[in-house]
Amino acid sequence: MSVDARRDPRPPAPLLAVDALTTILPTRGGALHAVDGVSFTLGAGEVLGVVGESGSGKTMLARTVMGLAPPAARTSGSVRFAGRNLLDARPRDLREVLGPGLAMVFQDPATALNPVTRIGRQLVESLRLRRGLDRRAARDQAVGLLARVGIPDPERRAASYPHELSGGMRQRVSIALAVACGPRVLLADEPTTALDVTVQRQILDLLADLQRGEGMGMLLITHDLAVVAERTERLMVMYAGQIVESGPTPAVVRAPRHPYTAALLASTPRLDRPIHARLDTVPGQPAIPVDPAAGCRFAPRCPRAQPRCRRESPRPTTVTGPITLASDAAAPTRAHTVACFHPTPPATPDAIPTATLTATLTATPGATPIATPTATPTAAGTPGAPDPGGLHGQPVRVPPPAGRLDAGGDAP
Amino acid sequence: MATGRGAIARLVGRRLLRTGAVLLLVGFGVSFLINLTPGDPAFALLGDQATGEQIAAVHQQLHLDDPFLSRYWSWMIGIAHGDFGTSYLTGEPVLTAIAARLPVTGELVLLALGAALAIAVPVGVLTAHRADGRVDRAWSVASSGLISTPPFVLALGLVYLLALRVGGFPATGWVPAADGLGANLHHAVLPAATLALALVPTYSRMLRADMITTLQEDYILAARSRGLPVRRILFRHALRPSSFSLVTLTGISIGQLISGAVVVEVLFALPGVGQLIVTSVTAKDVPVVQGVVMFLAVVYCAATAVTDVAYGYLDPRVRIRPA
Ligand SMILES: Nc1ncnc2c1ncn2[C@@H]1O[C@H](COP(=O)(O)OP(=O)(O)O)[C@@H](O)[C@H]1O
Ligand code: SF4
Ligand SMILES: [Mg+2]
Numbered sequence: 001m002s003v004d005a006r007r008d009p010r011p012p013a014p015l016l017a018v019d020a021l022t023t024i025l026p027t028r029g030g031a032l033h034a035v036d037g038v039s040f041t042l043g044a045g046e047v048l049g050v051v052g053e054s055g056s057g058k059t060m061l062a063r064t065v066m067g068l069a070p071p072a073a074r075t076s077g078s079v080r081f082a083g084r085n086l087l088d089a090r091p092r093d094l095r096e097v098l099g100p101g102l103a104m105v106f107q108d109p110a111t112a113l114n115p116v117t118r119i120g121r122q123l124v125e126s127l128r129l130r131r132g133l134d135r136r137a138a139r140d141q142a143v144g145l146l147a148r149v150g151i152p153d154p155e156r157r158a159a160s161y162p163h164e165l166s167g168g169m170r171q172r173v174s175i176a177l178a179v180a181c182g183p184r185v186l187l188a189d190e191p192t193t194a195l196d197v198t199v200q201r202q203i204l205d206l207l208a209d210l211q212r213g214e215g216m217g218m219l220l221i222t223h224d225l226a227v228v229a230e231r232t233e234r235l236m237v238m239y240a241g242q243i244v245e246s247g248p249t250p251a252v253v254r255a256p257r258h259p260y261t262a263a264l265l266a267s268t269p270r271l272d273r274p275i276h277a278r279l280d281t282v283p284g285q286p287a288i289p290v291d292p293a294a295g296c297r298f299a300p301r302c303p304r305a306q307p308r309c310r311r312e313s314p315r316p317t318t319v320t321g322p323i324t325l326a327s328d329a330a331a332p333t334r335a336h337t338v339a340c341f342h343p344t345p346p347a348t349p350d351a352i353p354t355a356t357l358t359a360t361l362t363a364t365p366g367a368t369p370i371a372t373p374t375a376t377p378t379a380a381g382t383p384g385a386p387d388p389g390g391l392h393g394q395p396v397r398v399p400p401p402a403g404r405l406d407a408g409g410d411a412p
Numbered sequence: 413m414a415t416g417r418g419a420i421a422r423l424v425g426r427r428l429l430r431t432g433a434v435l436l437l438v439g440f441g442v443s444f445l446i447n448l449t450p451g452d453p454a455f456a457l458l459g460d461q462a463t464g465e466q467i468a469a470v471h472q473q474l475h476l477d478d479p480f481l482s483r484y485w486s487w488m489i490g491i492a493h494g495d496f497g498t499s500y501l502t503g504e505p506v507l508t509a510i511a512a513r514l515p516v517t518g519e520l521v522l523l524a525l526g527a528a529l530a531i532a533v534p535v536g537v538l539t540a541h542r543a544d545g546r547v548d549r550a551w552s553v554a555s556s557g558l559i560s561t562p563p564f565v566l567a568l569g570l571v572y573l574l575a576l577r578v579g580g581f582p583a584t585g586w587v588p589a590a591d592g593l594g595a596n597l598h599h600a601v602l603p604a605a606t607l608a609l610a611l612v613p614t615y616s617r618m619l620r621a622d623m624i625t626t627l628q629e630d631y632i633l634a635a636r637s638r639g640l641p642v643r644r645i646l647f648r649h650a651l652r653p654s655s656f657s658l659v660t661l662t663g664i665s666i667g668q669l670i671s672g673a674v675v676v677e678v679l680f681a682l683p684g685v686g687q688l689i690v691t692s693v694t695a696k697d698v699p700v701v702q703g704v705v706m707f708l709a710v711v712y713c714a715a716t717a718v719t720d721v722a723y724g725y726l727d728p729r730v731r732i733r734p735a
Contacts, residue, residue, distance in 0.1 A: 104634070130638065
């Protein structure tokens with residue numbers, strides 16, 4: 001791993017360049033555009049956040065980048081990594097890249113590990129097959145990796161089966177498996193959603209630690225705006241398969257321009273008012289339309305929608321202050337861009353009364369009510385329970401000082 | 413790995429009790445049923461020309477006129493002492509008769525089981541990997557055909573194909589392994605293939621179904637995301653967690669194999685346990701029928717026990733742990 005890449009404030013060529021990536025899934029109802037024209041770049045040592053509610057296509061985006069879209073999926077666009085388009089690479093060439101090039105951490109550590117194989121063996125397998133280590137070296141390396149991700153007593157733990165570990169420990173093992181071959185880019189797909197709140201921070205700290213230590217590029221996918229606000233330099237907001245807003249994290253969080261981002265921020269609970277307001281999809285109602293017609297995907301829920309929004313699809317546009325510049329899809333990804341005809345004025349989200357906004361969302365004519373302004377029984381009844389579906393999450397906090405991870409904190 | 417000694421002992425004890433109950437029931441059932449069938453073993457022994465006196469003597473000697481329950485009871489007592497009785501027909505001890513024929517049936521059953529798994533596992537894995545592909549659809553049709561074909565038709569088909577058309581495989585007869593393994597296997601091919609072919613479709617379909625489910629799992633996706641070769645993912649990651657139903661089915665199909673062996677041994681004129689059953693039922697050689705059925709019940713119970721042990725090997729989550 002190149003140490004210089006970390007020192008260089010602006011790496012010249014991105015490690016990973018995704019352009020107009022589209023993943024269409026055939027379903028009974030029609031063609032589902034799960035990923036729709038997504039473009040971004042990721043440099044070494046960079047952390048890019050992807051935030052969007054459940055079902056917005058985040059996992060499908062990560063899978064498509066990895067070349068692991070379902071067999072029936074139709075993909076287009078390009079995924080450039082190490083000078084090669086992975087999207088039309090031969091399976092053999094793609095496999096060469098997976099592991100030492102790109103790696104992925106999955107959402108649910110309970111299902112991402114093989115239940116019938118000891119965790120040490122799973123690590124040894126990757127190290128032997130993908131890094132060509134001999135049996136002994138692979139074993140030592142596996143124990144070293146377990147220690148590196150904070151598994152106490154790694155020698156003994158290597159003989160454990162996944163079901164003998166706690167959720168947090170399993171996610172640590174998944175992370176060890178992902179970084180075993182020293183990937184240059186790590187796609188972390190909601191790595192903490194399935195975990196207890198107390199463990200979430202430890203796992204995020206571990207990922208940040210590994211990312212900084214190895215100078216990896218990291219795509220941090222989450223439905224929790226608080227997490228990206230705290231942990232990323234840049235972020236993309238995903239809605240119904242599309243990137244609706246992207247830019248430097250502080251700019252987007254402080255002055256969201258897309259009405260959806262604004263609603264997200266407004267529904268993020270504040271410390272002084274711990275009400276779990278939810279903006280969520282109605283069960284059974286896909287966030288992603290099948291056979292989409294022209295028009296803004298957010299229009300049915302948007303308080304700012306105008307007739308034009310239903311006729312034309314807004315394209316990503318660079319924003320500087322209250323005025324938007326000419327449509328510019330190829331804008332540098334580091335710029336603050338928004339795909340909206342009538343962006344929210346650059347005011348702080350606190351200026352928008354939350355109740356008014358969510359009420360407007362609910363009252364949009366012709367739309368199924370999708371915003372629940374009051375506390376939902378499930379959210380209120382189980383405080384602290386991880387909620388994969390909701391958009392609320394924890395309150396936005398300032399980044400904590402980089403602390404040591406507490407390895408034993410989530411031991412069973 | 414630490415395993416609870418006490419837990420194991422309790423488990424084994426419970427298992428033995430259950431096996432004992434099963435054997436008691438089977439023993440009673442077979443004795444009762446054979447008691448209901450018409451015919452007098454004395455005639456089978458003495459021939460049609462026997463005088464009334466001779467018949468009466470035989471009846472007394474074999475306790476044929478004792479009440480059913482008393483005969484059942486003394487038979488059971490004998491078994492408890494390891495005495496399965498002697499054949500009415502030959503005077504040979506039942507266990508000796510079984511032991512003489514067991515190698516034939518044992519070899520047939522094991523060969524058939526091995527061949528069926530050797531074919532069904534790769535076929536099941538590959539049809540699941542390319543589900544709804546051309547091979548999968550072709551195999552689906554072929555296996556439906558095989559499933560709906562009775563074993564004796566299958567046997568006749570194979571005889572026609574391999575013994576008559578291709579030639580070289582004997583249609584009847586048996587050569588013991590002691591007289592040359594080559595000749596032995598040569599004679600075993602047709603009957604074993606008949607037995608195996610009946611199992612392959614169910615085995616491969618069962619595995620295919622479970623395998624398709626497993627291949628949807630996150631850990632398969634995760635294994636792919638680490639760049640592992642497809643074949644390794646299929647056979648090392650997906651096969652084991654997909655094989656529970658197949659293992660159950662294999663255990664159960666021991667019964668199917670044994671009844672299949674009866675048909676096949678008669679068709680191919682093989683001196684096995686199946687053949688023994690048929691001759692002894694026809695001759696109403698009661699001790700042999702009872703003994704063979706009891707023996708097969710023991711085999712079946714043992715197969716079930718092996719299946720349970722196999723689960724523990726396949727899935728660490730069902731292994732017994734100290735409480
Ligand atoms: N294997 C699949 N086949 C068909 N549709 C899928 C598949 N996986 C996900 N989808 C659909 O794609 C959309 C995006 O899903 P996903 O990427 O999992 O969203 P997220 O990760 O943001 O929750 C959803 O509408 C979901 O129903
Ligand atoms: S384009 Fe129109 S409907 Fe879409 S987010 Fe902007 S204002 Fe709302
Ligand atoms: Mg997801």
